Amino acid sequence: MRREALTVSEKLLNELKERLDAKTIHDLRQVARAVGVPRPADGKKERILNCIMDIAAGNFDPVVPSNRGAHPKSNEYDRQAVADVFRCREICLAGEATEESNFELSVASGEDFDLFAFTAEGTLYVSGGKWFMNVRGLRDKGITEVFVSNYFINTLKLREGDWVKGDCKRESLDEIAGLSCVLSVNDVAPESLHDRKEIDKLVPVYPDKKIHLYGENATCRIINLLSPLGEGQRAFVTGAHACGKTSVLRDIASGLKDYGDIKLIVALIDAAPEEAAEFRRIVPEKNVFVSPFEAGSSGHVATARMALDHAKRQAETHGKAVLIIDDLTRLAKAFNCIGRQVCQPIDPSATDSVKSFLASAKNTEEGISLTVISALSESGDEADEAVYKALKGVCNMRVALSSKIARMRIYPPMDIDNTYAIGDEKLLSDNELKTADALRCYGAEKIVGLVKDTKDNDELCKQVLN
Numbered sequence: 001m002r003r004e005a006l007t008v009s010e011k012l013l014n015e016l017k018e019r020l021d022a023k024t025i026h027d028l029r030q031v032a033r034a035v036g037v038p039r040p041a042d043g044k045k046e047r048i049l050n051c052i053m054d055i056a057a058g059n060f061d062p063v064v065p066s067n068r069g070a071h072p073k074s075n076e077y078d079r080q081a082v083a084d085v086f087r088c089r090e091i092c093l094a095g096e097a098t099e100e101s102n103f104e105l106s107v108a109s110g111e112d113f114d115l116f117a118f119t120a121e122g123t124l125y126v127s128g129g130k131w132f133m134n135v136r137g138l139r140d141k142g143i144t145e146v147f148v149s150n151y152f153i154n155t156l157k158l159r160e161g162d163w164v165k166g167d168c169k170r171e172s173l174d175e176i177a178g179l180s181c182v183l184s185v186n187d188v189a190p191e192s193l194h195d196r197k198e199i200d201k202l203v204p205v206y207p208d209k210k211i212h213l214y215g216e217n218a219t220c221r222i223i224n225l226l227s228p229l230g231e232g233q234r235a236f237v238t239g240a241h242a243c244g245k246t247s248v249l250r251d252i253a254s255g256l257k258d259y260g261d262i263k264l265i266v267a268l269i270d271a272a273p274e275e276a277a278e279f280r281r282i283v284p285e286k287n288v289f290v291s292p293f294e295a296g297s298s299g300h301v302a303t304a305r306m307a308l309d310h311a312k313r314q315a316e317t318h319g320k321a322v323l324i325i326d327d328l329t330r331l332a333k334a335f336n337c338i339g340r341q342v343c344q345p346i347d348p349s350a351t352d353s354v355k356s357f358l359a360s361a362k363n364t365e366e367g368i369s370l371t372v373i374s375a376l377s378e379s380g381d382e383a384d385e386a387v388y389k390a391l392k393g394v395c396n397m398r399v400a401l402s403s404k405i406a407r408m409r410i411y412p413p414m415d416i417d418n419t420y421a422i423g424d425e426k427l428l429s430d431n432e433l434k435t436a437d438a439l440r441c442y443g444a445e446k447i448v449g450l451v452k453d454t455k456d457n458d459e460l461c462k463q464v465l466n
Contacts, residue, residue: 011173012088012142017053018174020081028052034082036062056088080144087142115173119183120146121165121286123310124158133164133179134306136286147178156182156190159198161309163187163286186317196316202364207232207396209363210427211262211322211371213255218451219248219412220255225436225457227397227419228427231320232363234394235373236328239401239413245375246275248399248412249326252373253282256322263287263314263321267307269300270330300334308357315370323361327375328354332387346383351390358394397421405444414444435461 020028025045032040037051054060120143122133131148138144146168152158167181182190207230213220229235229252237245237252256264266279267289276290289310291303308323315321325331336350361372376391377384400418417440425433435457439447454460 012091013053013057015174016056016081016084016088017049019084020049020052023081031081031085035085038063052085056085056092058089058092083139084142115141115143116171117167117169118143118177119166120168120177121163122146123306124148124162124164125160125306125309131158143177145176147176149178152179152182156185157194157196158185159309159313161306161311161313163310163313186313188317193317197366197368199312199316199362199364199368199370200360202362202366202368204232204362205365206423206426207363207369208423208426209369211256211259213252214258215251215255216455217251217254218448219251221451221457221460222412222414222447223252223399225428225432225460226414226416226439227399227421228424229371229373229397230363230421230423230427231369231371232361233371233373233397233421234358234361235371235397235399236392236395237373237375237399237401238378238388238392238418239406239415240379240403241377243401243403243406244411244413245377245401246326248401249324249373249375250278250282251412253279253324257282261318261320263311263318264324265289265307265311265314265321266324266326267291267304268326269304269334270295271326275326297334297337300331301338304331304334304357308360311370311372312360315368319367320369320371322371322373325357325372325374327377328357328391329375329377329384329387331357332391333383336383346386346390348390351387354387354391355394358391396423402444408445410445410448412448414447416440416442416444416447431461431465432457435464438464 020031023031025048028045028048029040032048032052035052035055037048037055040048051060055062118138120133120135120138122135122145125132125134131150131153133146133148135143135146148158148164158164163186164179164182165184166179167183168177169180170177184190185193209231211229211231213224213229223229237248239245253264253266256262264283265287266283268276268279269291270293271290272293276288276292280288287310289303289307291300295303304325307325311321311323332346332350332354335353336346358372358374361370363369376388378388379385398418398420400415401413402415403413405413405415421427424436428436442450450460450463454463
């Protein structure tokens, strides 16, 4: 048992060393700093590589990074490489610590999973002109990506963002696995995708079909009346920090999760782990794209782009998709920081990049729609205000939140006067329009009370209009 475990460890270490050795000394120093190599900027590449491998093999304990001296010029590093270093360290130390126990790695223990031939699924993306699957659910096996040959891309007409499930193979642990057989694309048979349309080339029309938010929570019911959600909208949830924007987005996601013919995708940018966990309880794991707050600007942008591509492909395959982004302010700041040493003030190109995301939201003559719902911060911060002013005119549906109402413990803390949907007359019935006009004369507290006192909006309309 121990000999097999060490053999696997050695293979993983050799694979890791080859990958690290291919990096530039600058990139290697960044990884070294992140894993706890002492004096990561000192010495030649060989010395830095050996120190990283000593940590990976469990021969040396990481040190706490020193705050002395000049700050590093960049905090960006290969986070996958760092995760692999600690994964190897965990395996090596486990093997050494259990010489007299029954411990075995899953690779050597005869579990069902086979590292040489397995089934995987993930999102398709391009890197350096080559195609890969960003694999979900196999990180504990050390598998994060699978190579996809141009044969599958050209034969099946696959696109970036497609969710591909297939059989994968490799000859040894030293090489990346390759896709050998495509089982499904976006949960449908691959051969059914030959005639699918490309949403970016379709003719846009105004939102004319309502997306009803299901559920009994007050957020969904108020939105259904005062700012109805339509297919193809660009919807904003705006407000100051800590006034409940993420909670409102969660309520909207909850109201959409049981919508049979709409695919729901969530992108969390610069997110805390507890926020990601909350959304994963609502939305299937494969449709939640998370860029944690330690991922850096490049990671935030890459995650957002992958989520957008995935949402487009879902819309093209299934007809309707909704993408929730939390939030646009952090995404704009991420765009602003890429390739720049000074991130202030907000460059117009950063907000233009965000606008290109929002431009993907459309309702089309062909019946295909992509709806984008996102949060946007309103605060006294100069950068936040610059992003807000640049993007506020892009939305055609808005849920405005008030920090004053939030401090009164009223939820949702909606600013009724600034909550609206352009063209709501196409989305609401006559009774709903009359009820919405009447409710706008009430305060948020009274509206929330009326919602809680009635079982549904039909009863609320009757009560308000009678």
